[in-house]
Amino acid sequence: MCEECGQRPATVHVARRVNGHQTEMHLCAQCAMEKGEIGPLMQSPAWMLEQFLAALGGLGVGSPGPAAGSAAGPAAAPLMPPGRAPGGGRCPACGLPFQEFARTGMLGCAHCYEAFRHELGPAIRRIHGAARHVGHRPPDGPAPRPSAGDRPLAAAPGVGASGAAASPETPAASAGPQEPAAERVARLRAELQKAIAEERYEDAARLRDEIRALTKE
């Protein structure tokens, strides 16, 4: 039963750690929404950012997690040696320290994506549920890479260093066996976009279902 209204069944369970001790609430969906625990906050831009920072933190490369509201300053136990070479400490182009990015979620320039590619990859995949752009590209934009076994930097020699400080399960390893399916999905999505653009909606529906089946696994 919902602790708030005492009328509807509790379907939402909120566990929270405040100042070291655990509190739990059991609420119905409506009260949870009214208290701002779920609903509109789910998948809102702020929520997405929080998830993103959590994903970065979870890799052990960021600041110690975005414990909501706690002002974990830059002094708080960075797991990464400061000033580490590309992929780590700072963006060589704009000088943004990785630690600052891990706190704000804001990048300093286009080159930050290259500098922090290894750390960004798994976090981007986690919040978008996808790892590859499909859709419009600018006329001077680079074409999609031909094969899927191309996770740059992650596979490059010498960057083991960036994983060394992190957890032992390097994110790159888990992507391996799924590559062909991912590639197939990417191709289907491209076809789907074409079908939509050409208003072939029956084809589009078929492709959509096919993609859905593949991504459900």
Place this chain on the structure above:
Amino acid sequence: MSALDAPGNALSSWMRGDGPSSDVVLSSRIRLARNMRDAPYPPRLDRAGAEAVVARVAEALRGWTDESGRPLRVVRLDALSPLERQVMVEKHLTSPAHVRQAVGALALSEDESVSVMILEEDHVRIQCLAAGLQLRPALDRALRLDAALAERLPWAFDAEWGHLTTCPTNVGTGLRASVMVHLPGLAMANQIPGVLMTLSNNGMTARGLYGEGSESAGNLFQISNAQSLGRAEGEIVQRMEEAVRQLAERERSVRERLLNQMGEALKDRIWRAYGVLAHARRISSAEAMELLSLLRLGIDLHILPQLDAKVFNELIVATRPAFLQHLTGQEAGPEERDVKRASLIRAALRRAEARAS
């Protein structure tokens, strides 16, 4: 004041109350986030760098015209008074984060359906607005402007991650598609939480308009896509249109059911709302929104035949605090504002009835 319409015009063309599914969907909005690869992103720009970005984007926009052949007008944020900036936010032409920037600019089409925020969170945010459920036409318009800019500005783009935005939550298409919906029926039937959960499970996010968190004023909600990477623009928009059409269908059937079940009770609430709005001498923003929502429901259910939907759209913007001050031309206190708001609503209702008769 050059950037703003004639005083008293709360209604941009895209808010006139027409367009597909306009009984539920007030407006559609497309936003594309873009950055240049050879300049630091807004959080790391110094003043000189920021000025340079504004100048480059303004130059790149020069010569571009909308479908009716009209150019965009570029206004620097520091050329607007704080009040004018707030009015731009209430009219949804820019964002609270944008008007807080020290250096920035806003480009606007004459009918206010196309705007470009220069130096918001990203270097460039293209925004296109349309009445009713028209995400696809708005997307096409935004992509057309994007294509023109891409020929002149070096967009930061990556083969794997698409457009490289300041915040990685927007990478890929850089697209956020949103619709503003009015859901008085579902709200009365206590179905909003369920609706929001369903949307959330389908990769969409909904929040109350003008409210924080789950609070909503006037039963108005904004629904947007949550993810920007991994789906083509057309597919993101098509999925949303499908979901919103279903939502509109559900709202309509709930309204019908409420009318059948409540009958006179519902009519009474609507006529009472009309009575207060038509005669009150003082009204707060919150009360106005609540009653205007009932008024609009009455219009859609043909209970208030003497009014059209336009008056609702006009009043939800015109009764916001900053717009009201902009109209009255003075920095009014809250009590004065409540008096002014009531008189503005009475006048608008009289005008609307005159139009209809």
